[in-house]
Amino acid sequence: MDTADITAAIRNTYLAHSKAKTLEHAEQVTQTALWLADLYHLDPVKVKTAALLHDISVIMTPLEMYELAQKRGMSLDPAEEKYHFLLHQRISRLIAEEQFHLSDPAILSAVECHTTLKKSAGAYDKVIFIADKISWDREGVPPWYDELKRLAAVSLDEACYFYIRYQFDHNLLLMPHQWIAEACEDLKSTMCRKHKENKQMKIVNLNKEQVEDIEESLSAFDETYITYKMEGCIQIGIEDNGKLIAGLDACMTAFKILYVSTVFVDADYRRKGVGAMLIREMEKRAAEMGANTIRLDTFSWQGREFYEALGYEAVGHYENTEDGYEEFFFLKRIKPC
Ligand SMILES: [Fe+2]
Numbered sequence: 116m117d118t119a120d121i122t123a124a125i126r127n128t129y130l131a132h133s134k135a136k137t138l139e140h141a142e143q144v145t146q147t148a149l150w151l152a153d154l155y156h157l158d159p160v161k162v163k164t165a166a167l168l169h170d171i172s173v174i175m176t177p178l179e180m181y182e183l184a185q186k187r188g189m190s191l192d193p194a195e196e197k198y199h200f201l202l203h204q205r206i207s208r209l210i211a212e213e214q215f216h217l218s219d220p221a222i223l224s225a226v227e228c229h230t231t232l233k234k235s236a237g238a239y240d241k242v243i244f245i246a247d248k249i250s251w252d253r254e255g256v257p258p259w260y261d262e263l264k265r266l267a268a269v270s271l272d273e274a275c276y277f278y279i280r281y282q283f284d285h286n287l288l289l290m291p292h293q294w295i296a297e298a299c300e301d302l303k304s305t306m307c308r309k310h311k312e313n314k315q316m317k318i319v320n321l322n323k324e325q326v327e328d329i330e331e332s333l334s335a336f337d338e339t340y341i342t343y344k345m346e347g348c349i350q351i352g353i354e355d356n357g358k359l360i361a362g363l364d365a366c367m368t369a370f371k372i373l374y375v376s377t378v379f380v381d382a383d384y385r386r387k388g389v390g391a392m393l394i395r396e397m398e399k400r401a402a403e404m405g406a407n408t409i410r411l412d413t414f415s416w417q418g419r420e421f422y423e424a425l426g427y428e429a430v431g432h433y434e435n436t437e438d439g440y441e442e443f444f445f446l447k448r449i450k451p452c
């Protein structure tokens with residue numbers, strides 16, 4: 116079956132079992148997962164297939180799932196023994212393999228752990244896990260919702276760890292499945308390791324040549340800013356073991372508005388907290404300089420997600436339909452110290 120056939124077959128399976136509501140949820144998860152796939156450079160076809168399939172076991176009752184698991188000799192977690200519906204993630208995988216003949220390990224794994232995550236989870240596992248939570252389909256908005264959505268645009272690990280920790284800290288799990296406990300420990304050590312790695316990185320002041328290099332590499336310097344009288348500049352970078360991996364150039368006008376002309380993060384360090392580290396340092400210095408507003412722009416929607424996650428408000432959008440040029444403008448009010 117080709118991709119379109121599989122997608123149609125999945126949708127028809129939900130509908131044939133009168134599960135239109137679950138299909139609607141699966142479609143929402145798909146939209147969220149595709150947003151994350153674009154952000155984290157994952158294969159959209161795999162992500163779409165996993166997202167559509169993740170709750171396909173809804174075609175069976177929890178008791179039928181339990182009986183099938185026993186028949187297949189699957190080893191069961193005590194939480195699955197007690198609450199059979201917790202098996203639905205693993206049974207969805209079984210259906211994906213046997214009914215839809217899928218064998219891609221990334222898809223099967225992501226379907227299998229979409230509720231609990233698991234140890235050594237991959238990017239596809241994390242995307243479907245987060246997308247399932249963000250596509251909340253019950254009444255009201257849960258208290259963890261906004262923070263999870265914000266973190267999802269910053270780091271998959273941070274988002275997964277935040278959500279799982281929240282569940283444990285607020286006793287929201289009926290009975291913790293071993294996989295979620297292991298995922299929590301695993302993510303905790305990943306976060307600690309990243310924290311140590313980030314500690315090795317240091318903020319440095321850029322010299323004139325470094326600023327020029329960065330601006331040249333981006334061709335992003337907007338000369339309109341230099342017509343204003345500048346009251347000070349922030350030209351900082353981040354070094355990792357002596358290598359410059361990120362840089363930023365910003366100047367403050369007499370109106371106390373800090374214009375950010377350039378933000379650069381080395382491709383190998385993106386979505387790892389480096390950009391956020393740079394922006395936070397800039398905000399700290401801007402407040403020390405007496406700036407009351409930061410103004411920046413970005414040319415991509417990924418950049419837009421990133422700045423929104425850091426509390427910047429989109430105030431304008433410019434688009435040239437002829438050459439496809441697009442630019443978003445952001446502002447953030449800051450309190451001078
Ligand atoms: Fe589910």
Ligand SMILES: [Fe+2]
Pocket residue numbers: 140144169170247
């Ligand atoms: Fe779901």
